[in-house]
Amino acid sequence: MQILETPLHVVPGVIPKKAALLRKDCGIETVGDLLTWYPFRYIDRTKVYTVREINDELPYIQLVGRLEQIKLVGKQKKQRLSALLRDSSGIVELVWFQGIKYVQDKIRPGMDFLVFGKPANFHGTWNIPHPDIELYSAEKAAQASKLQPVYSSSEAMKRAFLESKGLSAMIQNILRFVEGKIDETVPESMRHELNLIGLEQAFRWIHQPSNPEELKKAEKRLKFEELFFLQIRLIRQNLVNKRQIKGFAFESIGKYFNTFYKEHMPFELTNAQKRVIKEVRSDVARPIQMNRLVQGDVGSGKTIVAFMSMLMALDNGFQACMMAPTEILAQQHYLSLSELARAIGVNIRLLTGSSKTKERREIHQALEEGTLHILVGTHALLEDKVKFHNLGFVVIDEQHRFGVAQRAKLWAKNHLPPHVLIMSATPIPRTLAMTLYGDLDVSVIDELPPGRKPIQTVHRYDSERPVVLEFLKKEISKGRQVYFVYPLIEESEQLDYRNLFEGYEHLVSWFPAPQYHLSIVHGKLKPADKEFEMQRFVKKETQIMVATTVIEVGVNVPNASVMVIESAERFGLSQLHQLRGRVGRGADQSYCMMITGVKLSSDARIRLKTMTETNDGFKIAEVDLRLRGPGDLQGTQQSGTLDLKLSDLSRDAALISWCREQAQALLERDPNLEAAENHCIKERLLLLQSKQMNWGRIS
Ligand code: ADP
Ligand code: MG
Numbered sequence: 150m151q152i153l154e155t156p157l158h159v160v161p162g163v164i165p166k167k168a169a170l171l172r173k174d175c176g177i178e179t180v181g182d183l184l185t186w187y188p189f190r191y192i193d194r195t196k197v198y199t200v201r202e203i204n205d206e207l208p209y210i211q212l213v214g215r216l217e218q219i220k221l222v223g224k225q226k227k228q229r230l231s232a233l234l235r236d237s238s239g240i241v242e243l244v245w246f247q248g249i250k251y252v253q254d255k256i257r258p259g260m261d262f263l264v265f266g267k268p269a270n271f272h273g274t275w276n277i278p279h280p281d282i283e284l285y286s287a288e289k290a291a292q293a294s295k296l297q298p299v300y301s302s303s304e305a306m307k308r309a310f311l312e313s314k315g316l317s318a319m320i321q322n323i324l325r326f327v328e329g330k331i332d333e334t335v336p337e338s339m340r341h342e343l344n345l346i347g348l349e350q351a352f353r354w355i356h357q358p359s360n361p362e363e364l365k366k367a368e369k370r371l372k373f374e375e376l377f378f379l380q381i382r383l384i385r386q387n388l389v390n391k392r393q394i395k396g397f398a399f400e401s402i403g404k405y406f407n408t409f410y411k412e413h414m415p416f417e418l419t420n421a422q423k424r425v426i427k428e429v430r431s432d433v434a435r436p437i438q439m440n441r442l443v444q445g446d447v448g449s450g451k452t453i454v455a456f457m458s459m460l461m462a463l464d465n466g467f468q469a470c471m472m473a474p475t476e477i478l479a480q481q482h483y484l485s486l487s488e489l490a491r492a493i494g495v496n497i498r499l500l501t502g503s504s505k506t507k508e509r510r511e512i513h514q515a516l517e518e519g520t521l522h523i524l525v526g527t528h529a530l531l532e533d534k535v536k537f538h539n540l541g542f543v544v545i546d547e548q549h550r551f552g553v554a555q556r557a558k559l560w561a562k563n564h565l566p567p568h569v570l571i572m573s574a575t576p577i578p579r580t581l582a583m584t585l586y587g588d589l590d591v592s593v594i595d596e597l598p599p600g601r602k603p604i605q606t607v608h609r610y611d612s613e614r615p616v617v618l619e620f621l622k623k624e625i626s627k628g629r630q631v632y633f634v635y636p637l638i639e640e641s642e643q644l645d646y647r648n649l650f651e652g653y654e655h656l657v658s659w660f661p662a663p664q665y666h667l668s669i670v671h672g673k674l675k676p677a678d679k680e681f682e683m684q685r686f687v688k689k690e691t692q693i694m695v696a697t698t699v700i701e702v703g704v705n706v707p708n709a710s711v712m713v714i715e716s717a718e719r720f721g722l723s724q725l726h727q728l729r730g731r732v733g734r735g736a737d738q739s740y741c742m743m744i745t746g747v748k749l750s751s752d753a754r755i756r757l758k759t760m761t762e763t764n765d766g767f768k769i770a771e772v773d774l775r776l777r778g779p780g781d782l783q784g785t786q787q788s789g790t791l792d793l794k795l796s797d798l799s800r801d802a803a804l805i806s807w808c809r810e811q812a813q814a815l816l817e818r819d820p821n822l823e824a825a826e827n828h829c830i831k832e833r834l835l836l837l838q839s840k841q842m843n844w845g846r847i848s
Contacts, residue, residue: 153181153332154181160323163319184323188298188355190299194211199239214236217232218231218232221249230249231243242275245279255284264277296361335374335377355368376805396568399462401464405460405464413493418453441569444594448734451572455570459471459542466539467542471523472543497523498525499525500526528555537562540562575723602733602737606740606741607761608758609744610746611744618659631693631711632728634714636698668693669696710732710739710740712732712739716745720756721773722760722776723769723770741760745757
């Protein structure tokens with residue numbers, strides 16, 4: 150057994166009670182678990198200050214001085230021990246309220262001490278309560294000058310002397326226990342080439358760095374440990390997938406694609422769109438199933454990319470389908486695609502839960518006969534009754550709302566699985582995409598169609614609502630339309646609906662008939678009623694659409710130029726960005742107005758500020774990732790735990806790419822890790838596998 154797998158409680162000197170507490174409160178069971186309980190920060194003890202330098206900005210300070218007056222102040226229970234420390238620049242008071250006896254025995258006037266603590270300001274004079282003190286000598290000073298680790302611990306741990314210092318002591322003990330026994334996981338030659346220190350050294354230096362350079366080296370090595378093995382796993386998984394899954398080869402580009410491209414393109418494609426279409430083209434030309442994720446910000450023009458990809462299938466005698474998570478979204482896709490399809494005589498139909506029986510039957514038949522080329526729909530497409538003549542291409546919108554089992558159903562609709570193009574409007578930072586979707590090819594549409602004016606975004610408080618409403622009147626008088634969105638969160642649904650309806654009433658009083666007309670759409674409406682209201686807005690019969698977040702995805706009304714978001718502090722960043730993406734689709738200047746109360750959490754402030762500062766979905770996703778952590782990010786829930794303790798997906802972007810390159814290079818040299826020198830890598834992988842890190846397949 151490897152030493153890192155040793156249960157903590159069998160290590161000499163570890164008190165069983167403490168081991169049990171660590172397991173209970175932190176999930177720490179083994180020596181390795183404790184060694185990867187990394188300090189979350191360090192206190193810099195490399196610098197010695199002078200008394201005169203004490204100020205508000207220094208959280209901790211280290212001084213060297215001579216003790217002068219030492220005395221007990223106050224009565225019995227409220228007694229404190231006070232000692233004055235003088236250095237060349239002045240005098241500061243050291244104070245103890247507890248452990249007085251113990252300290253008293255150690256200090257005498259005239260002794261030199263190295264003092265470390267957090268200065269406190271009491272009525273304008275500085276003192277240092279409960280400092281760490283050490284008898285000073287030049288020799289000792291050299292030893293003491295280092296970065297002191299700070300560990301997190303629970304309340305119960307603190308009571309059991311497992312606070313930061315106690316943990317540090319325990320880790321010191323562990324480091325002695327493992328000395329010379331930690332198996333190296335990266336071959337010597339590779340470490341040399343990549344300038345990586347040994348694993349054992351890295352553990353030692355991360356917990357006890359003598360200087361910032363040691364800390365840096367330790368961090369680099371340990372982050373490499375996490376990311377390199379993660380990437381090897383992902384790349385191998387990807388190779389396995391690609392090797393195993395046969396698919397249809399679309400040999401040529403034909404009539405549909407060419408006719409559309411030459412004669413019916415509604416606009417010039419952006420370079421990003423062209424690039425992604427080319428990527429799809431080269432994928433589907435091979436007899437291997439494509440699994441490609443296309444990321445593009447809202448409004449970047451994913452629809453036409455999907456459409457032209459589907460034409461490649463049609464040209465080769467295959468059918469295509471597009472699946473969307475909601476009925477409204479499916480409808481919207483159907484409308485945009487039919488417009489594109491009409492000109493070249495492509496047959497396209499919509500199938501959702503509310504399709505009528507007769508219609509359904511027609512669709513089923515046309516589908517089996519092969520006269521229906523493209524089917525757009527919701528989960529209804531998955532039903533067993535839906536049989537294709539020859540399905541070859543599937544577009545999935547907002548994939549994160551589909552489960553693995555559901556996608557598997559789609560694959561089974563032909564004797565080989567169709568090519569899969571997943572469209573995501575939730576931009577995931579590249580680094581994260583690479584890590585999470587290592588087994589998926591990723592395309593990015595990182596360019597918006599020309600002529601868009603950036604949406605102007607402002608934050609307004611509740612009290613400023615009248616100003617906002619006056620502004621809306623002006624916009625409406627220019628013929629524009631407006632969205633008014635209310636949050637709807639399951640836990641407070643009742644209250645949310647009340648807010649929505651009260652808000653609606655309030656708006657009606659500001660915008661009275663017959664001059665103004667309002668639509669209202671929310672989750673409690675029947676699909677048909679919802680549709681009716683939506684259509685009134687689409688047809689410009691109403692100027693204001695009051696809604697809950699049902700309009701979050703997909704709706705395309707280019708004439709709508711203002712998005713007002715009520716209680717904006719309750720929305721997450723990606724939701725705010727999605728909502729804002731509903732406007733700015735036409736040529737007019739568009740606006741997003743976020744209304745909030747005055748009480749805002751610091752995270753909410755960051756969200757609002759980010760929104761007003763940038764329209765870039767990728768930047769927003771980076772901030773979102775920083776605020777929420779990858780576990781909460783949309784689309785990542787099904788990907789299993791990342792188990793990264795030191796690396797930070799948003800901050801370590803460059804390192805992640807580098808580790809990926811190294812992993813790729815290694816697997817090219819030695820795909821099965823058979824070389825003797827790579828034995829240690831293989832061992833490490835086997836161990837990780839046996840621990841069953843949870844890597845669900847993503848597509
Ligand atoms: P999304 O990526 O959000 O799905 P859409 O495909 O709905 O974006 O496109 C948004 C709008 O931009 C649509 O009205 C579409 O017709 C238009 N559009 C897409 N690509 C271009 C382009 N290259 N030039 C001009 N307009 C475009
Ligand atoms: Mg879209």
